Amino acid sequence: MAYWLMKSEPDTFSIDDLRKLGVAGWDGVRNYQARNFMRDGMKKGDKVFFYHSSCPEPGIVGIATVAREAYPDPTAFDSKSPYYDPKSDPQKPIWMGVDVKFVRRFKRVISLEELKQEPRLDGFTLLRRGNRLSVMPVSEEHWNAVLELE
DNA sequence: GCCAACGTTGGC
DNA sequence: GCCAACGTTGGC
Numbered sequence: 001m002a003y004w005l006m007k008s009e010p011d012t013f014s015i016d017d018l019r020k021l022g023v024a025g026w027d028g029v030r031n032y033q034a035r036n037f038m039r040d041g042m043k044k045g046d047k048v049f050f051y052h053s054s055c056p057e058p059g060i061v062g063i064a065t066v067a068r069e070a071y072p073d074p075t076a077f078d079s080k081s082p083y084y085d086p087k088s089d090p091q092k093p094i095w096m097g098v099d100v101k102f103v104r105r106f107k108r109v110i111s112l113e114e115l116k117q118e119p120r121l122d123g124f125t126l127l128r129r130g131n132r133l134s135v136m137p138v139s140e141e142h143w144n145a146v147l148e149l150e
Numbered sequence: 151g152c153c154a155a156c157g158t159t160g161g162c
Numbered sequence: 163g164c165c166a167a168c169g170t171t172g173g174c
Contacts, residue, residue: 007160031159031169054160112161130167132159 003138004042005049005060005126006100015050015062018102023067027075027097028083034135039070039096041137048100049138049146051126052109059111060146068099110149120145 006026008014018024029035048064072093075083088094115121125136138146 009160033169058161132168134159 002041002043002046003049003140003143004037004046004066005051005136005138006064007051007053007134009054010052011055014052015102015105018050018064018100019105021102023099023101025074025097025099027073029073029097029134030083030085030095031132031134034133035096037135037137038098042066042069042098044069047103047143049143057109057111059109059113059115060106061109062105063103064100065103066098067101070096070098073097106150108150110146114149115146118145118149 013024026038029038044066046066048066049060050062050064052058052061072090073083073088073095075081076085076088076093076095077090078084079086083095085095112126115124116127121127121142124138124142125131125133126138
């Protein structure tokens with residue numbers, strides 16, 4: 001089993017939205033590297049840190065699990081979707097997403113600031129300068145170090 | 151294949 | 163709203 005981190009802007013889709021839905025499609029990813037992680041890496045049962053970005057307190061807010069492995073992102077074919085991509089042909093889809101299932105919400109936000117201060121998280125992809133990946137792998141060591149901050 | 155211009159992400 | 167750091171696009 002592998003560990004991952006997925007970013008979402010809480011104004012668009014928050015951990016509470018996922019809690020309400022139970023299971024949700026992680027759609028709208030339009031970056032090849034992030035797509036490749038979902039398509040080639042994510043397996044059912046993998047664990048996922050849910051990260052809130054572009055908000056007053058960016059940080060890791062809870063845990064989800066992969067409920068369904070990668071399949072074509074339907075929003076890419078929907079001309080009314082903000083994620084519509086006319087280059088993605090349903091016969092040969094460019095963009096993929098997974099389904100994620102709510103596991104739990106942390107009692108408090110483990111903030112980006114706090115993550116940066118934890119020596120055991122040196123080298124964590126999330127903290128790399130200029131990192132903009134919205135889906136990334138997390139090592140077991142980093143996963144455990146984050147959990148111990150809760 | 152190079153690279154300038156442009157667009158996006160995301161913290162601050 | 164600013165801007166650093168990328169990724170993408172398109173002319174050549």
